[in-house]
Amino acid sequence: MATIAHHPTLADVAREAGVSVSTASRALRDDAAVSPMTKRRVRDAARRLGYEPNKLARSLRTRSSSFVGMIVPDIAIGFYARAVKGAQDVLEQAGYQVLVMNTEREAGRELQALRTLLSHRVDGVLLATSGGFEDSDRVPVVLFDNLVPGSGVGSVARANREGVAILVSHLVGHGHERIGFVGAPPILTSGFERLESFQASVAAAGLSLRSEYVRLGDESWSPSSGERAMRELLALDEPPTAVVTASDTLAFGAIEAVRARGRRIPDDVALVSFDDPLFGDLLEPPVTALARNERELGELAASLLLHAFQTGVRATPAEVRLPVELIVRRSCGCL
Amino acid sequence: MATIAHHPTLADVAREAGVSVSTASRALRDDAAVSPMTKRRVRDAARRLGYEPNKLARSLRTRSSSFVGMIVPDIAIGFYARAVKGAQDVLEQAGYQVLVMNTEREAGRELQALRTLLSHRVDGVLLATSGGFEDSDRVPVVLFDNLVPGSGVGSVARANREGVAILVSHLVGHGHERIGFVGAPPILTSGFERLESFQASVAAAGLSLRSEYVRLGDESWSPSSGERAMRELLALDEPPTAVVTASDTLAFGAIEAVRARGRRIPDDVALVSFDDPLFGDLLEPPVTALARNERELGELAASLLLHAFQTGVRATPAEVRLPVELIVRRSCGCL
DNA sequence: CTGAAAGCGCTTACAG
DNA sequence: CTGAAAGCGCTTACAG
Numbered sequence: 001m002a003t004i005a006h007h008p009t010l011a012d013v014a015r016e017a018g019v020s021v022s023t024a025s026r027a028l029r030d031d032a033a034v035s036p037m038t039k040r041r042v043r044d045a046a047r048r049l050g051y052e053p054n055k056l057a058r059s060l061r062t063r064s065s066s067f068v069g070m071i072v073p074d075i076a077i078g079f080y081a082r083a084v085k086g087a088q089d090v091l092e093q094a095g096y097q098v099l100v101m102n103t104e105r106e107a108g109r110e111l112q113a114l115r116t117l118l119s120h121r122v123d124g125v126l127l128a129t130s131g132g133f134e135d136s137d138r139v140p141v142v143l144f145d146n147l148v149p150g151s152g153v154g155s156v157a158r159a160n161r162e163g164v165a166i167l168v169s170h171l172v173g174h175g176h177e178r179i180g181f182v183g184a185p186p187i188l189t190s191g192f193e194r195l196e197s198f199q200a201s202v203a204a205a206g207l208s209l210r211s212e213y214v215r216l217g218d219e220s221w222s223p224s225s226g227e228r229a230m231r232e233l234l235a236l237d238e239p240p241t242a243v244v245t246a247s248d249t250l251a252f253g254a255i256e257a258v259r260a261r262g263r264r265i266p267d268d269v270a271l272v273s274f275d276d277p278l279f280g281d282l283l284e285p286p287v288t289a290l291a292r293n294e295r296e297l298g299e300l301a302a303s304l305l306l307h308a309f310q311t312g313v314r315a316t317p318a319e320v321r322l323p324v325e326l327i328v329r330r331s332c333g334c335l
Numbered sequence: 336m337a338t339i340a341h342h343p344t345l346a347d348v349a350r351e352a353g354v355s356v357s358t359a360s361r362a363l364r365d366d367a368a369v370s371p372m373t374k375r376r377v378r379d380a381a382r383r384l385g386y387e388p389n390k391l392a393r394s395l396r397t398r399s400s401s402f403v404g405m406i407v408p409d410i411a412i413g414f415y416a417r418a419v420k421g422a423q424d425v426l427e428q429a430g431y432q433v434l435v436m437n438t439e440r441e442a443g444r445e446l447q448a449l450r451t452l453l454s455h456r457v458d459g460v461l462l463a464t465s466g467g468f469e470d471s472d473r474v475p476v477v478l479f480d481n482l483v484p485g486s487g488v489g490s491v492a493r494a495n496r497e498g499v500a501i502l503v504s505h506l507v508g509h510g511h512e513r514i515g516f517v518g519a520p521p522i523l524t525s526g527f528e529r530l531e532s533f534q535a536s537v538a539a540a541g542l543s544l545r546s547e548y549v550r551l552g553d554e555s556w557s558p559s560s561g562e563r564a565m566r567e568l569l570a571l572d573e574p575p576t577a578v579v580t581a582s583d584t585l586a587f588g589a590i591e592a593v594r595a596r597g598r599r600i601p602d603d604v605a606l607v608s609f610d611d612p613l614f615g616d617l618l619e620p621p622v623t624a625l626a627r628n629e630r631e632l633g634e635l636a637a638s639l640l641l642h643a644f645q646t647g648v649r650a651t652p653a654e655v656r657l658p659v660e661l662i663v664r665r666s667c668g669c670l
Numbered sequence: 671c672t673g674a675a676a677g678c679g680c681t682t683a684c685a686g
Numbered sequence: 687c688t689g690a691a692a693g694c695g696c697t698t699a700c701a702g
Contacts, residue, residue, distance in 0.1 A: 005472045007456070009695055020673045025697060035671060055454045056400060057695035059676045060391045076420050081411040085437060097451065100435050102420060116432065117386045121342070137340045223614075252614050279558075279587050279612075284619030346681055355689045359683060392679035395694045534693060 002208030008049040017045035033088065051072075055056060060284035068096045068305065070126040073105045077249075078278055079294050080128065083144065086298025087126055094306055096123065105220050124305045126298075127152075131188065140308045144301040145187040147319070154304030155319040156297055160193035160274075161200075163290045163324040164244065167272045168201035169289070170326060171242040174270060174333050180213040180240030182229040183252050184221045191221075194246045213240050217250050227260075228252025234261050234269070241269060242332075248275035251287060252308070266333040276327055286329035293322050343384040352380035352499040363388070372506055389492045394456065402642065403431045404452035405461040407438045408555075412584075413613055414629050415463065418479065421633025422461055431458065440555050442467030456552055461633075462487075466523065475643045479636040481523040482654070488653040489639030495528035495609075496535075498625045499579065502607045503536035505661060506577040509605060509668050515548040515575030517564040517585050519556045520615070526556075529581045529609060548575050552585050561588025562595075569596050569604070576604060577667075583610035587624060601668040611662055621664035628657050 014024035019038060027034045027042035037292065047049075059065040068091050070081040088098045093310075099114040099122065110132030117125055118138060127133060128145040135141070135151045143152040171179055181198045184191035195214070202209050215232050217225030226245060233239055245251040251273035256266055265271050265285050273289040280287045300320055307318075328334050349359035356372060362369045362377035369377075380386075403426050406416040434457065436448040445467030452460055453473060462468060463480040470476070470486045477489040495548050505513055516533045519526035530549070537544050550567050552560030561580060568574055569592065573591045580586040586608035600606050600620050602619040611624040635655055642653075642670055 007473060010697095013697080022674080022698080023672055024671090029697090031673060033446075038671080052431075052450060052454045054456060054695050056391050056395045056456055057678090058697075060389070060680085061695080061697045063678065065391060074420075076416040078411065078413065079418075082415050084410050085409075088437060097434065097455070098600055099432065102423060109646075115387060118342075119390045120387060120432070121391055138342060249691085252617060255617055263540075277614075279618075282587060282590055282618050284617065289516065308542065345681095346679080356680085356681080357690080361688090368687060373687080389679050392694090393681075395696085396679080396681045398694070655673090665692055 008051045008053070009054070010051075012044065012049055012057040012332070013046045013051050016049060017042045032094075040205050043217050050224075063121075065121045065123055066096050066118055067099055067117075067122040068124045068126065069099045069101065069113070069120070069122040071101045071103060071110060071113050071117075072128050073103055073130050075100060075102050079275065079292070080145075082292070082294045083128070083298035083301070086300075087296035087302040088298075088301035088305070090299050096117070103130050103132070105130040124309065126305060127300045140305065142301045142305045142308070144297060146190050148189075152215075152317060153308040154301070154317050156301045156304065157189065157319075157321060158189055158293070158297065159321045159323055161197035163274055164194050164246075165198035165201045166324070167244045167274065167290065168198060168205065170272060170328075170332060171244070171270060172205045173209070174242070176270065177207055178210075178240045178242070179207065179240065180215070180233045180243040181215065181246070182226050182233070182243060182254050183214065183216050183246040185216050185219055185249070187219065187319040191216075191246065198244060204323070212236060217246075217253070221247045221249050223249050223253035223333055225324070226250030227257040228253070230254035230257035234258065234263065239269070242266075243269060245271065245273040248273055248277040248280075248287075248289065251275075251277065251289070255283070255287075265331050270333045271331045273331075274324075280329065285331045288332035288334065289327055290330045291323070291327050336612065338563060342389070343386045344389070347384055348377060348381045348386050349386060352377045369406040370596075371480075372515075382605065398456075400454075400456045400458055401431050402434055402457040403455040403459045403461065403637075404434045404436065404453055404455070406436045406438060406445060406448050406465050408438055408465050409631050410435060410437050414610065414627070415480075416631040417627070418419030418463070418633035418636070421469050421630035421635075422637040423633075425634050425637035425641070435501070437555050438465050438467070440465040452506040457663045461636050461640060464523070474542035475610075475640065477636045477640045477643070478597065478650040479632060481525050483524075487652060489636070489652050492524065492654075493632065495525055496532035496656055498609055499529050499581075500536045501659070502579045502609065502625065503533060503540065504606060505667060506579070506605060507540045507542070509577070511575075511605065512541075512542055513545075513548070513573065513575045513577070514542065515568045515578040516550065516581070517561050517568070517578060517589050518549065518581040519585070520551050520554055522554065526551075526581065533579060547571060552581075552588070554650070556584050558583045558588035562592045563588070565592035566596070567591035567626045569593070569598065574604070576603060577601075578606050580606065580608040580624070583608055583612035583615075583622075583624065586610075586624070592617070600666050605668045606666045608666075609659075615662070615664065619635075623664045623667040623669065624662055626662050634659055635666045 009249045025038045103110040125141045140153040142154040144156040147155045186192035216230035276289040276292045362374045412607045438445040460476045475488040478487040479491040482490045521527035550564035608624040611627045
């Protein structure tokens with residue numbers, strides 16, 4: 001490949017087929033007004049030249065880019081990668097291309113990503129916000145994972161409260177009375193809802209709610225922050241006998257902390273987690289956790305956006321909550 | 336958000352600022368020919384209107400989209416997700432947007448993705464091929480992970496041969512003489528090179544090369560196919576005492592197989608793997624493996640593409656091999 | 671059934 | 687230093 005070849009244009013095709021540009025355009029889009037014979041001629045010409053229509057020009061003319069932007073904190077996190085795939089499946093099926101942008105959880109980058117997408121005239125945006133969102137009336141936005149109450153043409157998140165309630169009551173069922181929590185800062189809805197539900201669930205079980213049993217990791221829910229939080233719990237005079245972690249990443253860190261202290265799961269401390277870790281079966285011990293359904297989450301977010309396109313963004317914004325399901329393994333003490 | 340607002344255009348800004356469209360355009364791009372006062376007026380007007388330039392129109396006019404396409408088998412696989420992030424960092428820094436496309440390892444979808452990218456007039460493509468690649472002279476392509484000899488303006492892959500050689504000689508150092516291999520079909524370069532290197536390394540160590548010790552998983556390197564391959568090895572009359580797996584995904588399956596048969600790693604069979612599994616420390620047992628450097632892989636691929644842009648695609652295509660590094664844990668028998 | 675013309679929103683010679 | 691004009695490659699009323 002020594003040099004870059006010229007992309008043939010519609011004018012090239014028209015010339016080759018001996019018709020006008022308008023007729024060539026219609027023929028390729030299978031307009032009923034064009035005679036079958038002309039269509040054949042134009043299509044043959046297009047094939048011969050290897051014509052590939054210029055989407056940029058079409059988008060400019062039709063004022064619709066067929067692009068949808070998707071903004072996630074970190075595509076390298078399995079959770080978001082799978083949500084992206086789910087959304088992509090639905091949107092590509094509907095003729096849209098997905099522009100994926102990472103924010104590294106920085107509000108500033110999120111705002112910048114939103115601007116970039118706007119300048120590409122995306123038809124819509126799927127956003128898992130890290131806090132940098134300002135509602136815009138120039139493009140419909142569907143929020144997922146972390147919601148912004150009152151914003152967007154739709155929202156999709158997991159049933160955070162129900163999920164944590166299930167985890168807590170499973171531990172209560174095992175007879176635990178001293179239950180700790182390794183969570184995330186309550187600045188975004190998923191962190192907030194899981195924390196609040198933990199407190200509510202413990203209270204609902206008739207257990208006393210000890211503030212020293214609640215430890216929060218960092219804003220990126222990192223394993224290392226989970227490790228630190230768990231270390232703090234284990235160092236208490238009367239440490240909890242069971243712990244709920246708010247994510248698989250926090251659980252990874254928590255497991256390390258238990259191991260580093262020479263304790264065993266579930267014998268010394270039981271552990272259950274939000275988010276089912278990938279290959280959770282191979283971990284030592286296998287972790288009891290809430291099943292992943294992030295692919296469905298992406299699909300749903302995409303569907304809500306498509307729905308907004310159709311209804312012209314006038315309907316009441318839907319807020320969908322995805323149910324969660326408990327996968328029982330050994331870390332809770334079962335088996 | 337009841338309705339979608341109109342995007343202000345450059346004409347709107349020009350009118351607001353009381354200048355011509357050409358002057359407005361120049362002012363916003365900081366052209367030296369425009370007087371400072373006019374620049375200020377135009378910029379203020381743009382800010383007041385919330386003007387966001389239409390990239391589509393600019394791309395059409397300048398015949399450069401500032402888009403780079405990136406085609407991967409599966410974004411939900413950590414390996415590719417991190418490569419994407421690495422590439423994205425480099426490319427966004429250079430003013431390009433990255434369009435990520437999944438192929439699910441289907442050659443047909445890969446070809447389709449390539450077409451879609453061409454019609455969006457991407458300036459270049461980063462491709463981890465699954466076999467559907469046809470070289471095009473319309474856009475520069477950098478191949479990564481799986482290479483196509485003689486194609487592309489550049490190539491980046493890991494040092495597959497050296498990596499497998501390191502794994503084999505580590506096992507030989509442990510005294511193993513019956514070494515098995517759980518690999519992938521040799522249809523793409525990474526599968527082929529790792530397989531070939533295994534055979535060469537075993538021979539180089541003076542061990543006899545038994546064909547029944549070489550088992551291949553499926554084309555997607557799936558854990559389940561690794562499990563099957565390992566089961567076959569364990570069922571042999573004289574099973575290998577150590578096994579090399581060609582990827583972390585295959586290793587996951589292999590570990591399951593060993594466990595299902597009631598055997599232990601490394602006591603009954605030692606295991607080392609290409610690709611360092613994420614949170615490999617938490618697996619039981621912790622897996623000795625070759626370190627991940629996929630982020631660097633993506634960065635390098637992107638750099639090669641940028642380089643091709645600059646040199647006008649005339650230079651000899653570079654083929655870069657990323658070195659690998661052994662992370663010693665317990666599955667090999669060390670400690 | 672087909673074509674000439676206008677226009678999407680920019681950039682960029684060209685003229686002044 | 688500024689503006690009028692042409693053109694990037696399409697689509698789509700409008701006329702015939």
